[in-house]
Amino acid sequence: MKCLHRLLAALSILSLVTLGLATAACAYAVAPVSDPEAVGFSSSRLARIAAWQQSQINAGAFSGAVSAIARNGKIAYLRAVGFRDRAKTIPLQPDAIFWIASMTKPVTSVAAMMLVEEGKLDLAAPVHQYLPELKEMMVGVETTDPAGGPSKLALEPQKRPMTVEDLLRHTSGLVYPEGNTAVHKFYRDSGQYWPSYARDRTLKDLVSGLVRIPLAYQPGEVFEYGLSVEVLGRVVEVTSGQPLDQFLDSRLFKPLGMVDTAFWVPPEKLARLIDPPAGVPIRPDRDVTKPTTMFSASGGLVSTAGDYLRFCRMLLNGGELDGVRILSPATVRRMTTSALPPDIRFTSDTAVGPRGGSTFGLGFAIRTDATQSWVPGSVGSYTWNGRWGSYFWVDPAEQLIAIQLIQAGTENYDQFWTPFRNLTYGAFLIPDHGAPTAATAAIDQAALAAFEGTYRLGSPSSRDMQVPREFGGLGLDVAMEQGIVKVKSPIPGMPAAKAGIMAGDIITHLDDAATQGLSLGQAIEKMRGPVNTPVRLRIVRKGQDRPIELSLVRAQIRLQGAADLRVVSKDGQLLIEASGDLPLLDFEKGAATTVVPTSSNEFFVDGGDHTRLAFLRDGAGPMRLVLNPGPWQITGQRIN
CATH class of the missing domain: 2.30.42.10 (PDZ domain)
Structure with a gap:
């Protein structure tokens, strides 16, 4: 432990840390790599992440952020930006401890699948096989008056019992109180929900309170994010014979070297705990400075970027890390493959659903659509997030893990996830790409003026297609x-x-x-x-x-995330500047870059990452701009 703390203290003095992963005497030892370029990233473009985060800190969105990006088993980026305290007097360090909220859910899901592999838990079994008190739960059916009169709530029995798999994929009918149906209102008004989260209560108490509230939907028919994983945590306790905190600590955290992950922060580590957001009332269940018996399986954990990176590396490695096997590769594949029935209904279609090109597995949202997505990332990428803005994803095709930990006092967290994800993919180097060797060409001012205008590109990433911005x-x-x-x-x-x-x-x-x-x-x-x-x-x-x-x-x-370039000609040269929400390749906002011509319509940046450009026109159509023509190209068209 002392070795670990000495190591993290050394890391904290670096403004940008590039590290490789290796196992030694410490819980998780790390060794430097030469530079991010060794794992396929541009150092200068990775640095834009910290610059964007600093802009958010300056605007008061959050006080600080810790980000970690790993690829091919090596850490390419680990950086803390901002402050640990709301008063902005204590600089944040990379080993800062955050309440990770719903990033707890994937951890609980892994714990349940460990018990499935051991034969102690059956995915297809009714939940009441393990929690008999849930056997008679009814389903609330709301009848709405088309003329606008009051709605009515009727109760009907379950068509089939909710299963353990329903808990993992959020098709159980258990929801959160936030919502507009009569059942959501019942959650808010019954007095059973929030009191169950007192830190001196237990998961058993919480489940007992849920018995008095009807399910919002028939099990298996609707995907709605909710309380399913809390009940799953209680199932883990019953089938393992241990409180959830003990099971996770002995079977997951200690084996993986997750030394700072727990349901509360002990006194000796409080100096590393980041302050909660300013102006946000702290409910008792979120006061992680005190011991608790309420081991919230869906949102109770604290962790660090380094710890959660260990958890993600285990998943990316097919359930194993540094010789410790947690799950089989087949189980990880099952968890990160769609588990939803083809006729499932989505009550909200943003983070999960066809609009976002995604589905849900057993604990994770998964990208499934090859042609569109809210954010860049390969098909098969899986992710989740947490209240106050914690966020991670794993991209197996790119062997990539990225984590951003923040504490933001807003419900609109995707405003922080989307730029981080775009900037990460936007930092990828173009394979086998360098400066052109052809002699530069001379182009007169009139020809250059034909290229002027603003060009809209769908994304700062060359890695895939996205939903139109x-x-x-x-x-x-x-x-x-x-x-x-x-x-x-x-x-x-x-x-x-x-x-x-x-x-x-x-x-x-x-x-x-x-x-x-x-x-x-x-x-x-x-x-x-x-x-x-x-x-x-x-x-x-x-x-x-x-x-x-x-x-x-x-x-x-x-939508947020559009990548625009403004092209102007001046004194026989073509100058290009990023003008959208984010910078793009070699082009920054507020700083025009001169490009060098290699033909009548082709140019390159003589420096940086040597971005290549081609201006194309098909007949009478609008002028198009292609960046880095080839398999990794980004294409846009002139909009004015």
């Missing part, structure tokens, strides 16, 4: 509840908000076609379309006697 739409965030399309929130300034559409409104028709029977993805596609085209909506609003008929005109919706 802009499209025609209404500016609505919607969810599917009990087969009904319900408005979660309108985007300020967009057509829906301007028309007075409100959270809680029910959209019953789109262009005279009923939304009943549509999937959430189908309803969203009907709301999208070319900019400046109309769409008719029929809306039911609580308290209104009659439906509301509206005609809206689709506007341009622009």
Whole structure:
């Protein structure tokens, strides 16, 4: 332990640490590598991560961040930015301890699968086989009055019992209190939910309280993120014969060398615990400075970037790390492959679902769509995140692990995940790519002026396709509840908000076609379309006697993460500057880069990573810009 702390103290004085993984006398020893380029990254582009995080710290989004990026078994990036305390007086160190919230869920899921491998737990078995008190849980069915009258909640028995697999894949019908259905309201009003999280309670107490609350859906029919993993943690306790903290510590944390991961922070480590976000009330279950018996299986753990990297490396290695086998390769593949039935319904289609090109396995969201995704990453990449902004993903195709730990007091955490992920993939080097050797060409000012304009590129990453960063739409965030399309929130300034559409409104028709029977993805596609085209909506609003008929005109919706380049010509030279949300390859925001011509329409950057550019036009179509033409190219077109 002393060896480990000496090592981490040495690391903390470095502004950018490039490390290789190796096992020695310490719990997890590390050895330097020469530079990130050795594992396929650009050092200068990796440094943009810290610059972006510092901008967020300056804006007050969070006080500090620790990030770790590993590839091919070596750490390419480990850096702490900002401060440990809200007053911004104590610099943050790489070994800082964070409450990782729902990044606990994958850990509990691994624990359950360890018991499956040992034959102590059956994925197909009813949960009541292990927790008999749940056998008679009923399902709440809400009936909504189409005329806008009060809804009613009826109870019906389960069509089939919830299974252990349902707990792992969030199809159990157990939900969180946040939501608009009568069952969600029941969670909030029953008095059974939050008191169960007191630090002197137990998982057994929590499960006993859930018995009094109906399931929101029939088991196996709907994916909704919720309390499933808390119940799974209790199943782990019953089948292992140990409290969850003891099982995790003896069977997972100690074997993997996760020396700082636990359900609370002991006094001798409190100096490394980052402060919670400013202005956020700290519920008792989130006060990790005190011992607890409430071992929240879905959100109770604290950890460090180094510890969680060990956990992810075990998964990426097929269940083994440094000679310690936790799971079989077959089990890891099963956990990171879609476990959802083909006819599953999604109540929200953002982090998991067809809109995001993803699905869910046994403990992880998984990218499945080869043509689109909210964020870059190979098909088969798996991920999860936590309240206050903790986030990780594993990309097996790239042999990549990335972790960002922050504590942000907002519900809009993806504003921090998306840039981190884009900047990570945007730092990949182009294989076998160097400066052109051809002689430079002379191009007159008139020819250069033909290339001027702003070019929109879908992503700063060359690794894959993503969801278009802009499209025609209404500016609505919607969810599917009990087969009904319900408005979660309108985007300020967009057509829906301007028309007075409100959270809680029910959209019953789109262009005279009923939304009943549509999937959430189908309803969203009907709301999208070319900019400046109309769409008719029929809306039911609580308290209104009659439906509301509206005609809206689709506007341009622009998502976070667009990568734009501005091209200008001056004094016989072409200058290029990043003008979107993020920098791109050799191009920064606020600093124009001069490119060198090699032909009448091709250029390169004489320095940095030697980005190559080609301007192309197909007939009368818009001018296109191709960066690094070839298998890793990024393509965009001129928008003005």
